[in-house]
Amino acid sequence: MEYKLTFKDYNEALKQHRLCGLKCRSCGEVVAQPRLACGKCGSSQLDVINLQGAGVLRSFTVINVAPEGREKDVPYIVVLVELNEGPWIMGNLTGVAPDSANMELIGRKVVMEGIVAVSDKFTGGEVAGPVFALDSQLT
Ligand SMILES: [Zn+2]
Structure with missing residues (x-):
């Protein structure tokens, strides 16, 4: 497994005033911080998304x-x-x-x-x- 969104990328985006998150492809759960797997269903199929903030x-x-x-x-x-x-x-x-x-x-x-x-x-x-x-x- 790999981080789709690393802490480094998350930080760099934030420095450009973009708040990144991850959306689970299996169940649609959205998380706001870098994570390896969905906390709800355990899937590692996560897509990087921009959050409104x-x-x-x-x-x-x-x-x-x-x-x-x-x-x-x-x-x-x-x-x-x-x-x-x-x-x-x-x-x-x-x-x-x-x-x-x-x-x-x-x-x-x-x-x-x-x-x-x-x-x-x-x-x-x-x-x-x-x-x-x-x-x-x-x-
Ligand atoms: Zn999920």
């Missing part, structure tokens, strides 16, 4: 104590987003002050607005992550 904010947490290497970024908001295509993905949230983040964020529509390049001792090199913003026109 839009979805609903399902959970969040405010990071006040940064992982080593990100001290200058705190406080920041980490969100769990359910993408329109189905998969859930983690990212950062911009446009909301961390000290005013509250439960009203849950259920809000968000869109991917950019990326954050993270390079700390745990990522083994520079890794990109999606940054979401509230989609105020749709909420």
